[in-house]
Amino acid sequence: MKNGTLKSHLGGSSHRSLNEKLCLMSEAASGMAYLHSKSIIHANLKSSNVLIGPSFEALICDFGMSRIKEISSSSTSRTPATPMDGTLMYKAPEMFQATNLKRASPAIDVYAFAILCCEALKNCSAIFLATQKIERDVPNGTRPRRFDGVPDPLWALITECWDQDPTKRPAFEVVSSRVSAIRYEAAAGDPEAQFTIGKSVYFDAKSYPDAFEWYTKAANQGHAQAQYILSEWYHYGFFVTQDDAKAAEWCIKAAKQGHAKAQYKAGEYCEYSVGVTKDDAKAAEWYIMAAEQKYAKAQYKAGECYKKSKGVMKNIETARYWYRMAADQGYVSAQSALDQLPDNQ
Structure with missing residues (x-):
């Protein structure tokens, strides 16, 4: 092997x-x-x-x-x-x-x-x-x-x-x-070890309740990826009762630690009022944080925010910048949005 x-x-x-x-x-x-x-x-x-x-x-x-x-x-x-x-x-x-x-x-x-x-x-x-x-x-x-x-x-x-x-x-x-x-x-007291065990029992043993327990232990000790996984499980109701409030809570905890996917997801939660109060300014803030970490979907959303004045002041050139960043990573929707922007504004 x-x-x-x-x-x-x-x-x-x-x-x-x-x-x-x-x-x-x-x-x-x-x-x-x-x-x-x-x-x-x-x-x-x-x-x-x-x-x-x-x-x-x-x-x-x-x-x-x-x-x-x-x-x-x-x-x-x-x-x-x-x-x-x-x-x-x-x-x-x-x-x-x-x-x-x-x-x-x-x-x-x-x-x-x-x-x-x-x-x-x-x-x-x-x-x-x-x-x-x-x-x-x-x-x-x-x-x-x-x-x-x-x-x-x-x-x-x-x-x-x-x-x-x-x-x-x-x-x-x-x-x-x-x-x-x-x-x-x-593994007690070691969040990375707890996360590894959770991953192991999830993929190898297919023991989802045990995986949830270990991910939760790691998440409670600040493991960002474990927090993000829990947010997804709660959002989609994977192996747990669906609960958007808990999904948003775990997602934002991971986002605050710099987890790019969690930051993007937190932006969506704030934009579409999923588990939290609708807040376009906060959504734009999360999108931009993830965009700065080169997360293509977030770069596209940041472009949308600046183009449509959602949570930030309208700025076509800044929108163009973020669309270009996403397009350069192969994000098709960003290239399409870029083509539709006026040449000079």
Whole structure:
């Protein structure tokens, strides 16, 4: 895929947020939970086998080593039953034992996920010390050291997932649920994270009530795009009761933060008395604000205001200027309006 793998996406990049990493880990855990629910052991889970999809979602790939097994409800069967090999860094300690060297159980995927989490949190840089010899130290209980930036609940889950005893590792159904909870907890107080979660549950999970909840949390903390989305939902009655007063309220909040589309929409609300009292002067003010941000539709409306003296003094040359700005962006109505203006006034 054009967005590459988890390894290439995170590798060497320090600007990926914790929320983005938690989102990717949550999606990877969900994918693994699905595989295990179908009695499939991946047996080679690693950062280069997690693709980044078109919407930047995590997708599990490379099932060349996968095997089908009857998985117990705990996903930690004591009797491995299928062949296995895999990448050294991700190998569970039991796989280094001679009796288990070519055997697999669901718990090996859980162990690999713990390593995957550490790698993702550290931008896919080295997580084992250079002095450590994995095939010697991991069977003796050695694991990567904790580093800065790992939430306590996530570290606790990681340590459970790489427990020396495979029967004590949680099932992926549990892992997926806990990573999601950690992700949501981390989002508390972070409007950008809340907006990202809202977007994710809207487009991926199609859970519109949850999306509304997260967008509202972000909007209440001043996230302009979330405010604009809520204004649209209230205006058109998407997943909520139609309410133009609330639509106008959210729209104006976003507009005051410089959101160009919201400024244009606020102009329409004021011009046509949608959820607010009709006010041509205020409408013109909003249109001009959005026009100054090069929003073509607003540039056209600003031209209309100056041509027709709606909320501002009539000024054909200023109207011509805004029509020209919109026309230069390919706005057809603006070109038509420009052609109809007198040559000199």
